[in-house]
Amino acid sequence: MTPQLYVPTVPARPGDTPDFSYVQVSAAGEIARPSPAATVAETASLAETLIRVLDESGQACGPWNPGLDPDQLRKGLELMLRTRIFDDSMQRRQRQGKITFYMRSYGEEAVSVAAAMALLADDMLFPSYRNQGLFLTRGVSLVDLMCQLLSNTRDMCKGRQLPVMYHSGERKIFSISGNLATQFPQAVGWAMAAAIKGELNVAAAWMGEGSAAEADFHHALLFAKVYRAPVILNVVNNQWAISTFQGYAGGEQRSFAARGPGVGVAGLRVDGNDFLAVYAATAWAAERARAGHGATLIEWVTYRAGAHSTSDDPTRYRPREEFSQWPLGDPVDRLKRHLCALGHWDEKAHQELIHSLEEEVAGAWRDAIAYGSLSEGVRLDPHLMFTDVYKDIPPHLQAQSAALAKELREISAETGVRSP
Amino acid sequence: MSDPATKGMSMIQALNSALDVMLARDSTVVALGEDVGYFGGVFRVTEGLQRKYGTQRVLDTPIAEGGIIGAAIGMAVNGLRPVAEIQFADYIYPAYDQIVSELARLRYRSGGAYTAPVTIRTPCGGGIRGGQTHSQSPEGVFAHVSGLQTVMPSNPYDAKGLLIAAIESDDPVIFFEPKRLYNGPFDGDPQQPATSWADHPLAEVPEGYYSVPIGQAAIRKAGEALTVVTYGTMVHVCLAAAAHTGIDAEIIDLRSMVPLDMDTIATSVEKTGRCLIAHEATRFAGFGAELSASIQERCFWSLEAPIVRVAGWDTPYPHAFEWEYFPGKVRVARALQELAQTVS
Numbered sequence: 113m114t115p116q117l118y119v120p121t122v123p124a125r126p127g128d129t130p131d132f133s134y135v136q137v138s139a140a141g142e143i144a145r146p147s148p149a150a151t152v153a154e155t156a157s158l159a160e161t162l163i164r165v166l167d168e169s170g171q172a173c174g175p176w177n178p179g180l181d182p183d184q185l186r187k188g189l190e191l192m193l194r195t196r197i198f199d200d201s202m203q204r205r206q207r208q209g210k211i212t213f214y215m216r217s218y219g220e221e222a223v224s225v226a227a228a229m230a231l232l233a234d235d236m237l238f239p240s241y242r243n244q245g246l247f248l249t250r251g252v253s254l255v256d257l258m259c260q261l262l263s264n265t266r267d268m269c270k271g272r273q274l275p276v277m278y279h280s281g282e283r284k285i286f287s288i289s290g291n292l293a294t295q296f297p298q299a300v301g302w303a304m305a306a307a308i309k310g311e312l313n314v315a316a317a318w319m320g321e322g323s324a325a326e327a328d329f330h331h332a333l334l335f336a337k338v339y340r341a342p343v344i345l346n347v348v349n350n351q352w353a354i355s356t357f358q359g360y361a362g363g364e365q366r367s368f369a370a371r372g373p374g375v376g377v378a379g380l381r382v383d384g385n386d387f388l389a390v391y392a393a394t395a396w397a398a399e400r401a402r403a404g405h406g407a408t409l410i411e412w413v414t415y416r417a418g419a420h421s422t423s424d425d426p427t428r429y430r431p432r433e434e435f436s437q438w439p440l441g442d443p444v445d446r447l448k449r450h451l452c453a454l455g456h457w458d459e460k461a462h463q464e465l466i467h468s469l470e471e472e473v474a475g476a477w478r479d480a481i482a483y484g485s486l487s488e489g490v491r492l493d494p495h496l497m498f499t500d501v502y503k504d505i506p507p508h509l510q511a512q513s514a515a516l517a518k519e520l521r522e523i524s525a526e527t528g529v530r531s532p
Numbered sequence: 533m534s535d536p537a538t539k540g541m542s543m544i545q546a547l548n549s550a551l552d553v554m555l556a557r558d559s560t561v562v563a564l565g566e567d568v569g570y571f572g573g574v575f576r577v578t579e580g581l582q583r584k585y586g587t588q589r590v591l592d593t594p595i596a597e598g599g600i601i602g603a604a605i606g607m608a609v610n611g612l613r614p615v616a617e618i619q620f621a622d623y624i625y626p627a628y629d630q631i632v633s634e635l636a637r638l639r640y641r642s643g644g645a646y647t648a649p650v651t652i653r654t655p656c657g658g659g660i661r662g663g664q665t666h667s668q669s670p671e672g673v674f675a676h677v678s679g680l681q682t683v684m685p686s687n688p689y690d691a692k693g694l695l696i697a698a699i700e701s702d703d704p705v706i707f708f709e710p711k712r713l714y715n716g717p718f719d720g721d722p723q724q725p726a727t728s729w730a731d732h733p734l735a736e737v738p739e740g741y742y743s744v745p746i747g748q749a750a751i752r753k754a755g756e757a758l759t760v761v762t763y764g765t766m767v768h769v770c771l772a773a774a775a776h777t778g779i780d781a782e783i784i785d786l787r788s789m790v791p792l793d794m795d796t797i798a799t800s801v802e803k804t805g806r807c808l809i810a811h812e813a814t815r816f817a818g819f820g821a822e823l824s825a826s827i828q829e830r831c832f833w834s835l836e837a838p839i840v841r842v843a844g845w846d847t848p849y850p851h852a853f854e855w856e857y858f859p860g861k862v863r864v865a866r867a868l869q870e871l872a873q874t875v876s
Contacts, residue, residue: 273664356567356592519866
């Protein structure tokens with residue numbers, strides 16, 4: 113037999129029965145919780161198990177139960193639902209041609225919402241493009257997010273970025289890049305600066321598991337280990353990077369979390385659809401970082417229930433019904449079941465909440481669209497294109513700005529269309 | 533040797549056909565990249581190839597551009613002819629060190645002992661509302677690097693012929709695919725409905741093997757009044773702008789930036805005495821600067837007016853102002869008119 117190049121196995125393709133036998137699942141509550149001051153060696157086993165709190169019946173189990181009060185639980189549920197309803201609505205607006213592009217976080221809402229709730233307001237967040245829950249949890253308004261999606265006159269990015277590439281200077285959320293993994297070493301550097309300055313704030317960064325293939329992921333882990341940086345590095349393993357299965361990022365028979373101990377950083381593998389587990393693991397890593405014990409790499413095991421983006425069609429490369437078979441369920445349903453089991457929630461309250469959130473999103477859209485869009489209404493001044501390239505506009509860009517003004521006057525004279 | 537049977541193809545189909553022909557002809561050819569295998573590429577250029585040639589020759593890769601190019605170099609050193617796809621040219625920079633310090637110089641630094649015939653395919657250019665991370669035209673930063681060949685077709689016929697030539701070349705090629713032209717020509721007016729390649733003469737593509745030599749420009753329209761030197765999407769914009777103004781422009785489609793067909797350019801500029809250079813990339817230190825310098829060195833005594841450049845503004849590619857940024861028909865037409873009227 114001649115040797116052959118090994119090619120990772122994809123468990124199921126369109127037409128196949130979904131197969132998640134490769135996902136190693138632990139029982140809720142069975143994994144020990146070491147002190148956040150533990151050595152990397154003492155935490156190494158956590159990278160190979162699956163930290164879970166919520167069991168099938170909605171009970172919170174074991175040492176990782178963060179013990180949140182009913183108000184916090186209801187707040188978490190509401191934020192996840194707001195994220196989902198916002199996502200669904202914006203996807204429809206894209207289909208209607210109102211915005212050019214969109215990316216939902218469907219099925220992954222807990223990863224952002226619970227983490228942002230567990231961190232402090234002054235901790236710095238470095239999101240990827242599927243972390244809208246961070247923005248909503250930090251209190252960035254729906255209208256502000258929608259204006260960015262519309263590239264309109266109130267767009268925080270002044271018309272320069274693709275939809276969903278938000279930021280918030282005020283709420284300490286970094287500018288999202290379309291280039292993958294670049295935020296990981298940047299978050300480590302931010303955390304190094306906090307340590308240099310003697311400040312207590314930590315940094316947290318997110319990426320998909322596919323991005324863990326990029327060199328920046330490895331740079332980040334190494335710098336975090338070398339300088340014991342107060343940073344939380346989150347790898348959201350949602351199984352799919354567009355059409356590329358997580359096995360191609362190195363996830364076959366090896367957890368992403370295990371790369372942490374491999375380099376010398378604590379690694380946790382956590383049920384990303386378990387709101388309580390996400391909260392607890394983030395709080396553990398934040399406490400560890402704040403106390404000077406260094407960084408944590410957390411792998412959130414979840415599933416990208418929707419398409420990669422509005423440009424993607426996942427039915428071409430994976431079974432349509434995969435999400436219904438996903439062993440870790442739906443994060444919204446699981447927290448709802450928990451709240452109901454505690455007697456702090458019921459179906460009527462749930463439906464009322466959904467209804468009021470739908471109204472809220474619809475109202476925000478009416479407010480946002482009043483500031484224009486790419487296709488209708490008032491538009492941003494195109495000369496904004498030349499600002500912020502540098503702090504001051506250099507002479508050659510001033511000349512180009514003047515040339516554009518002349519060009520736009522000619523176009524409007526020729527077509528009768530008023531230049532923006 | 534060429535196959536006489538032809539077929540109407542889009543640029544995507546023509547590129548797919550080039551890969552198909554070369555995978556069939558040469559067992560050392562392999563294709564690799566993100567989403568390239570099972571899915572067939574996000575723009576469908578490699579559709580069906582993994583099914584036909586198997587997972588040993590059409591490879592899905594991790595999302596690691598530096599890894600893709602580094603691995604392609606190693607494969608090439610070991611006797612394969614890899615065709616690596618970088619999903620968007622905007623994402624090529626993690627591979628820049630492998631391309632500039634390794635791929636481009638391997639033959640030179642080893643005195644010819646080692647070579648790496650790698651073709652890097654990558655979609656470039658704007659016009660699809662891609663914003664700053666899906667619209668760039670970085671040909672200038674590769675044309676500047678000694679040891680690389682840099683190519684950008686403007687139509688399906690050239691796309692297939694040049695890709696075959698690139699794969700057969702013993703030196704590395706950066707093969708830019710203007711993504712706005714994938715499904716049809718584009719004259720630079722976003723208000724007009726999108727056109728397809730159907731019935732376009734350069735979309736009539738031989739089904740079998742043929743090649744278009746790297747380093748040879750094509751005259752898309754003969755003319756006497758002035759010379760337009762351009763490539764990629766801008767070929768179509770310049771043709772439309774010339775038609776709009778009625779100026780008898782000679783329009784040269786470079787097809788290759790490196791090596792550069794200076795003879796075709798100089799013959800034309802010596803005839804017309806006037807030259808406009810157009811590209812979508814930013815203007816400052818862009819490829820147009822090299823063209824302008826080379827043309828004035830060679831044709832100074834024939835020039836009747838300063839050489840004019842039309843390009844993207846020197847800013848990142850903005851999402852909301854795509855059409856104010858893009859050097860469209862109006863910008864080119866005005867430059868043509870001014871150039872035609874300049875009195876020496």
